[in-house]
Amino acid sequence: MSCVPSSFTQSGVNGLEKVLKLIDNTDGTYSVSFALNHIGDTTISVVQSKHQDITGEYYNSGTISGTPDVTNTTALINFTYAHGQDITPGHPDWVAARFTGKLTPFQSGTCNITLLQDDGATLKINGVAQISNYGIGMFGSTIFSYNFNAFETYDLGIDWMEKTAGAALVLSWDCGAGSVLISSVNYASTDDIGGSPLQISVGCPDKYEQVPSTTDQCRPKCGDGFVISPEVCDDHNTNNGDGCKSDCTAMESNWACPGGSSTTKSVCTECTQGLYLNNPSNPTECVAECGDGYRVGSEACDDGNNIDSDGCSSDCNEIELAWKFLLSALLLF
Ligand SMILES: [Ca+2]
Ligand SMILES: [Ca+2]
Ligand SMILES: [Ca+2]
C-alpha cells in the first residue's frame, strides 16, 4: 500500500462501483468518476487522508499506569534497541510503552500483519486485541490477518513492555505485494471534505421503469402512452380487451393500434366485420379479405370463395360477365 497516486482506476470498491477513476486536476482539485451498477439510492463519500504521528507514552516503572515519564510522537513503529541501549533516558530495561494512532488503508482487502516483539506486546485494532503478548518475555514475530475497507480509519493501539537485554517493536504488513513496514502515510485519519457524504438517487430514464427482480435494468414503461421498442403498442393503460395487450407486447386479435411513438400514444381501433389486420405493408391497417363472404371496401363482390366462373371472380374484383347477363335477364322477367 502506498500514498494515493495522482491518477488511478479501481474496480469494485466496496462492491458498489464498477469503475472508479480519480484524476488530479493539478489545480488543487480532483475529479472522480464512477459507474453505478444499481438503480436506487447511493451514498458517495469523498474523504481526505491526513498523516498523523503515533503517540508514544513511556513508563520507566515497567508498568503502564499513572502519568507517563516520557511522551513523544513517531511516524513509524520501527524500534530496535541493542542490549543496554536506552529506551528512555537512563532506562534500557523494564520500560513499558503505549502507542496509539490512526491507521488508514488505501485498498480494501485482507492484509497479513506482523508485529516483531521483544519483549511481548498487545496490539488492538478498533479496541479489539489481535495479539495479546503484553508482559510475556519473548523475542519473535506474531502474524494475524485483518480485513480492511479502503479509506476507513482504524484505531491502532499497542502496549509493549521491555524486560531485559535487547528490545524491538516493528509493525509491518503484507497486503498482496509482499511484507513491508507499515508506511507513515498509512498512519493517517480520513475526514469527509466538500459536501461529503453525498446522497444521490439514480433512476430509470423518463418513459422507462426498472425491470422487476433486477437491480440494474430498465425497460420501456408499459401503460404510459408512449411506444418505445420492444413495445408493439401502448394505449396508455395496462388493460386487456381494448386493443393493446396489458403488457404492450402485441395488439389484440382484430385490433389495430397505429400512431404510437416515443411521443404519442397508440390509438386502437377494432376492425369491423369483414375487415382484418392482414396487410403485410401496414400491420396496423384493417383491410378486407376476399373469400370471407363479406363484401366491404373496394371489393366488387364476395361469394365466400376464391374461385372464378361462379359469379364473383376469385379476387373479388369483378362480377363475372355471364352472370351479369343472367342477372339482367332474370330482372327482365
Ligand atoms: Ca410505453
Ligand atoms: Ca390496453
Ligand atoms: Ca370479403
Ligand SMILES: [Ca+2]
Ligand atoms: Ca367466386
